[in-house]
Amino acid sequence: MASYARQIPWPTGTALDLAGPQLAWPSSYRPALSTVASIVTGIIFTFLVYNAVVPEKSVLGNRTPSFHSELVKHLRRRWRAWAFLFDAPNIIQDGFNTSHGQPFEVLAPDSRYVFVSSPEHIKEVEMSPENVLSLYAASQQVLQPQYTMHGFNWYEKPTEGVGFVRALRTLLTNNLPEILPNLGVVVRKRFAELHKGHPIVNGVRHSPVARMITKTVVLANVISIFGKELAKNDAFMEAALTYTEELVVSAEIVRLVPKMFRPIIGGLISRRTKGHAVIWDSLLPIAQERCKERELASQGHAVPSHSDCIQWILESTSNKTSRTPQGIVHELMAIWFASVHPTSITITYALQDLCLHPEYTSPLRLEIERDYARFEKSGHGLPLLDSFIKESARLSPVEAQSTRRCALRPFSLSDGTKIDVGDWASTPTAAIMQSAEFYPEPMRFSGFRFVPQELLDSLDVSEPDEEARLKANPHQPSPSKLVDIDGSWYVWGAGRQTCPGRFYAAALAKVIVAQIISNYDLRLVDPEKPRWYTWRTTRVPREETLMVFTPRAE
């Protein structure tokens, strides 16, 4: 700790001194003002240190004298809680390894998490009503939407009748056959444009793969969620990209400052960040227009028909708040955030895994040549590619935690473990997906692990040695798909509130990976370099990871 303190030079002088000469106070006021500023700075600093050391809800009980007698133990726990920010996947994995299926506790600076991994405990969590263990309350903590989503407050919304679940799970999924052929063309063009803009080093273009995929996903998602017109609006497209990044950083800052400062800091951030305002200003007139059309339609007038998520949400919402133009835009903003990052990251790691395991390229290309057109028309199929992306997501999951529920009322698991108000229950997704209990040779990459046995038997690879190797890799006793949900696959959460966008996400991942491997040979510039870092439970791809995409026609 001391060494960190030494590394960061603390500015000398008071807040007023640092503000510089533009504050032209009369000189007689200066000593007094300087003293006041020093006191205020001191109070803020003390609060920050206090917040770092003392949890909002101390696990040792309230802040009582007994706290002092257990100081060392307590400080160690707080140190571990702050380490969660940088090392959460390992901390969760350790808890999973030592708990042998029992619930275990992990502390973060701002929360206490209880991880459950046995099927019965997961069932208890997923069955608890939304007003006891709440996904919305957990999302509210993560996203701080009152500051990052134009004043959105999930608590004000009745949870039943939320339109986006039906809009995404049913209507977006059912429309995949209409959406996918256009997305294939858009993705191919966008990827080629981005590729052309990357610098040439030693005769080949070096592409920052994470950024490139995020930009491709943003375009695909704008078209699928908001419609083609908005994709032509440059200001909106720029905001659509920056908004999710702004949101993550802004919400994180708000989460880490003491509660009493959150409205001030959150308000400042909200005023300084522009992405959410551009999104709001662009979507609100459209939502207002659509609401007018709904009104006219209810009076028997002819109105234009629309086939996008704005319309599907409008048609799916039953509660009063969500039926207003503002309510619809808030839901769209929440969907937007949920749709971009996990999808881009999953695709980025799948492409990197293809570079690390190039023996899969030839059978995947064969499958794409044979079956891509059928997949586009139905939204189903490409089982080899499906399995490859699933294996990549198993070993490089975006999130080490899912099925996140924040307690709004005290809750007890059947073994007596208590989850108090403000604590979270969740599943250790990554640890379960890499457990030998569920996956033979769990840490070995086996791209076709999930395909049916007969498909594996009929695998046709031009190199007989490679074919034998692929067939000998570990294989699951029962086949499964990327979008499935079962007791060893919690990538999409669990129970009633599993990801409603997963059918679209899986289809888009297949479109993007298929378009890239059909049209380019790919390799990592430096396969040995670290490809991600972790922040809390998220495995974030490094922006500086470079790939070479060589057009196959050349």
Ligand code: HEM
């Ligand atoms: C690979 C990509 C994706 C992953 C891994 C993923 C994962 C998840 C998970 C785990 C949850 C549940 C939260 C939890 O239990 O902790 C969730 C919820 C949600 N996801 Fe996804 N998601 C992905 C893509 C998408 C896409 C593309 C959309 C929209 C088109 C979307 C929309 C949502 C929404 C709206 C919820 C909230 C559901 C509710 O409130 O009941 N997701 N997602």
